[in-house]
Amino acid sequence: xxxxxxxxxxxxxxxxxxxxxxxxxxxxxxxxxxxxxxxxxxxxxxxxxxxxxxxxxxxxxxxxxxxxxxxxxxxxxxxxxxxxxxxxxxxxxxxxxxxxxxxxxxxxxxxxxxxxxxxxxxxxxxxxxxxxxxxxxxxxxxxxxxxxxxxxxxxxxxxxxxxxxxxxxxxxxxxxxxxxxxxxxxxxxxxxxxxxxxxxxxxxxxxxxxxxxxxxxxxxxxxxxxxxxxxxxxxxxxxxxxxxxxxxxxxxxxxxxxxxxxxxxxxxxxxxxxxxxxxxxxxxxxxxxxxxxxxxxxxxxxxxxxxxxxxxxxxxxxxxxxxxxxxxxxxxxxxxxxxxxxxxxxxxxxxxxxxxxxxxxxxxxxxxxxxxxxxxxxxxxxxxxxxxxxxxxxxxxxxxxxxxxxxxxxxxxxxxxxxxxxxxxxxxxxxxxxxxxxxxxxxxxxxxxxxxxxxxxxxxxxxxxxxxxxxxxxxxxxxxxxxxxxxxxxxxxxxxxxxxxxxx
Numbered sequence: 050x051x052x053x054x055x056x057x058x059x060x061x062x063x064x065x066x067x068x069x070x071x072x073x074x075x076x077x078x079x080x081x082x083x084x085x086x087x088x089x090x091x092x093x094x095x096x097x098x099x100x101x102x103x104x105x106x107x108x109x110x111x112x113x114x115x116x117x118x119x120x121x122x123x124x125x126x127x128x129x130x131x132x133x134x135x136x137x138x139x140x141x142x143x144x145x146x147x148x149x150x151x152x153x154x155x156x157x158x159x160x161x162x163x164x165x166x167x168x169x170x171x172x173x174x175x176x177x178x179x180x181x182x183x184x185x186x187x188x189x190x191x192x193x194x195x196x197x198x199x200x201x202x203x204x205x206x207x208x209x210x211x212x213x214x215x216x217x218x219x220x221x222x223x224x225x226x227x228x229x230x231x232x233x234x235x236x237x238x239x240x241x242x243x244x245x246x247x248x249x250x251x252x253x254x255x256x257x258x259x260x261x262x263x264x265x266x267x268x269x270x271x272x273x274x275x276x277x278x279x280x281x282x283x284x285x286x287x288x289x290x291x292x293x294x295x296x297x298x299x300x301x302x303x304x305x306x307x308x309x310x311x312x313x314x315x316x317x318x319x320x321x322x323x324x325x326x327x328x329x330x331x332x333x334x335x336x337x338x339x340x341x342x343x344x345x346x347x348x349x350x351x352x353x354x355x356x357x358x359x360x361x362x363x364x365x366x367x368x369x370x371x372x373x374x375x376x377x378x379x380x381x382x383x384x385x386x387x388x389x390x391x392x393x394x395x396x397x398x399x400x401x402x403x404x405x406x407x408x409x410x411x412x413x414x415x416x417x418x419x420x421x422x423x424x425x426x427x428x429x430x431x432x433x434x435x436x437x438x439x440x441x442x443x444x445x446x447x448x449x450x451x452x453x454x455x456x457x458x459x460x461x462x463x464x465x466x467x468x469x470x471x472x473x474x475x476x477x478x479x480x481x482x483x484x485x486x487x488x489x490x491x492x493x494x495x496x497x498x499x500x501x502x503x504x505x506x507x508x509x510x511x512x513x514x515x516x517x518x519x520x521x522x523x524x525x526x527x528x529x530x531x532x533x534x535x536x537x538x539x540x541x542x543x544x545x546x547x548x549x550x551x552x553x
Contacts, residue, residue, distance in 0.1 A: 076103030122157030422456025
């Protein structure tokens, strides 16, 4: 069921600029490296000096093809580059080379799961197209005494613009779509995904309407470079549009910017339509022809895709679809999962730990799993001890925290654990030392447990009578009281065994 906001349905489409991971620009040999001094990586072609001609970078085309294959799209055997004409100070040619009527990629879908009251639900967002184009330069407004500086290093950087249908109905769906697309292009290796450096930027087209009525007038929120800002901007824009309509106003088509400091959107310019850009085929670039054998050669080199891997993990390990999607959120995450499962053989427990304690620590420290101080081998040791009963859940979490605190990740990705008084021990011995030093062993002394059980039974005669009368829940209550009396130290398996003997 489509969620409503104050009786209105939200309609969202997203255009994403994915910076392709080529070493040189899309129509010139200039470097795409980040961090150079302003205007030192803009060559004659990027500056549109007279007599220069663009030459298409085949690496950019190959990355676009790989993306199209990954989303199940149609790769156009022939596509055309066009000039998109507009004036802006950081656009030296006075036009941008893009694709309009015939893009390189048609259609495709992005699938993901979204949280719902009834559990996770699968969402499918249809793609309209993905086309190649060049980036513009960058306007710099700081430290120029009221003036604006222009850095053309980005001019000509290859972009793949991915455009969706208006399929999303909430900011949460929009964010999850963007996260999934981001994970996919990084997984494929066609983009580094660095949002702070502008490698992945989203424009959100937002409108509202009463259910069953035609689409409303949309406003486009430009250049959102974080998932947090994407959600905040959409939520603010939705409320602003509804307020305007309820006050008797009418939304006007416009391009707006999001101010992260105020949490508000503001109009930058009235929205142009396609005819305003006076598109026409670029006379300096011939049509792009993509042969079937080129496509098949690239298909053969592609990695196992996240969706394919998720399906395999469901079949091999019995994971739920949502869990499989979560553990394949990145190549590194998937590799960590599989390495841990191979080491301990407990796929469900591994999934729970990855989505629980491990993700909590990664999020708290804003790092990827490849930098986790606790590696798959150490996590497997913790999980194995929980599974065989030699470590209680609360103690396992404490042990994980200890390992995280002493873990060291080397530049080559290897991990070690330094305990001053037990340095250079094998991992298993290091963990044994931590368990011993911090009193994490469960109480397994039968005589000590029997004494606790006798006290619990004497204090809970009602539960004893109920269990003997056939009420199984009373047994669980007695186990709970025993664990409480032992301050969580008792071995649950031994408690169960001894308690059953005493209740015969």
